[in-house]
Amino acid sequence: MKSHIEQHVTSYKEKYKNRGRLLISCSDQPGIVSAVSTFLFEQGANIVESSQHSTNPEGGTFFIRFEFECDRLDEKGSAMEEAFQSIAESFSMEAKFTYAHRLKRTAVFVSKELHCLLELLWAWESGDLMSDIAVVVSNHEDAREVVESFGIPFYHIPATKEIRAEAEAQQLQLLKDYNIDLIILARYMQILTPTFVAENPYRIINIHHSFLPAFIGAKPYERAYKRGVKLIGATSHYVTDDLDEGPIIEQDIERVNHRDDAEELKKKGRLIERTVLARAVKWHLEDRILVYGNRTIVFN
Structure with a gap:
C-alpha cells in the first residue's frame, strides 16, 4: 500500500516543486499588495492565486495569502525570504514562506x-x-x-x-x-x-x-x-x-x-x-x- 501512496507523493512533489506560498498579516495600510506583488515579480515569480481580507479598511488588520510559481524555487527560497525582510519590516508584517513540495x-x-x-x-x-x-x-x-x-x-x-x-x-x-x-x-x-x-x-x-x-x-x-x-x-x-x-x-x-x-x-x-x-x-x-x-x- 505504501508504494501506491509514494507514487502520489512523487507525482505531487514533481508537479509542485516550484510552488511557493506566502502568508502575511499586518496593520491595514496602502501599498501592501503592490509592494509584495512587485517583489515577487522581481524574483521571477508568477502569482497563481491571491486571497485577502481586512478586518477594517481603516486601521484594521490585513491578511493576504499568495501562491506563486518560481523556477528553481528550492534553490532560491532562502535568498527570497532574506530579501523579503526589508518589505516585512517596512510594513511591520508577520510573514511566512512555505513550499508545497515540503510535505508537513x-x-x-x-x-x-x-x-x-x-x-x-x-x-x-x-x-x-x-x-x-x-x-x-x-x-x-x-x-x-x-x-x-x-x-x-x-x-x-x-x-x-x-x-x-x-x-x-x-x-x-x-x-x-x-x-x-x-x-x-x-x-x-x-x-x-x-x-x-x-x-x-x-x-x-x-x-x-x-x-x-x-x-x-x-x-x-x-x-x-x-x-x-x-x-x-x-x-x-x-x-x-x-x-x-x-x-x-x-x-x-x-x-x-x-x-x-x-x-x-x-x-x-x-x-x-x-x-x-x-x-x-x-x-x-x-x-x-x-x-x-x-x-x-x-x-x-
Whole structure:
C-alpha cells in the first residue's frame, strides 16, 4: 500500500516543486499588495492565486495569502525570504514562506473510535491529503492493525489522569523523534495538559463532536438528545488551554428530528466529524489558515 501512496507523493512533489506560498498579516495600510506583488515579480515569480481580507479598511488588520510559481524555487527560497525582510519590516508584517513540495510531517492521535482516523488514511492513500503521516499514537490498541496495514508506525501509550505526565513525556519525545509539524486529534479522548499545548502552538487540530460553542466537553450527543435539538454538528479547531474553545477552523451540521435517539445522533454525527476534520486538516496542510486572536481566517 505504501508504494501506491509514494507514487502520489512523487507525482505531487514533481508537479509542485516550484510552488511557493506566502502568508502575511499586518496593520491595514496602502501599498501592501503592490509592494509584495512587485517583489515577487522581481524574483521571477508568477502569482497563481491571491486571497485577502481586512478586518477594517481603516486601521484594521490585513491578511493576504499568495501562491506563486518560481523556477528553481528550492534553490532560491532562502535568498527570497532574506530579501523579503526589508518589505516585512517596512510594513511591520508577520510573514511566512512555505513550499508545497515540503510535505508537513503529521502525527495522528486516536482512542477507540476510528472513523476520523480512517477518513484521513483513505484521503492520504488516494492522494487527496498531501502530508507525510509519520506516526499514529493511541491510548488503546484498537487502531494498531489498520494503521500498520498502511505501513505507518503505531505506538500504544496508555494515558489516564494518574499517569498523564509520563504519557505526555513519551508522546512529546515521539513528536521530536519523528520531527512532527502537525498533530491531529482524530477522536483522541484525553485532555492535553498546558505543557503539551505550549510545546505545539496552533499545531494541534481537534475534532469536537458538537457544533461549538454548544455542548462543550464530554458526551455531547447524549446531552443534545436530552435537549431535543433539531440540528447536530461537528467542529474542528486548534487546541488551546481552554477546553474546546480554541480558534475554529471548520464546522458543519445535519438536521435531525424526534425519531432519532442518542445512538442515531452519534451515527449521523460521525459522518459530519469525518468530513469536517479532513477539510480542516487539508486547509492547514495547504497553508490556508491564519489565526487572528481566537478566530481564524481561512482562505479556502
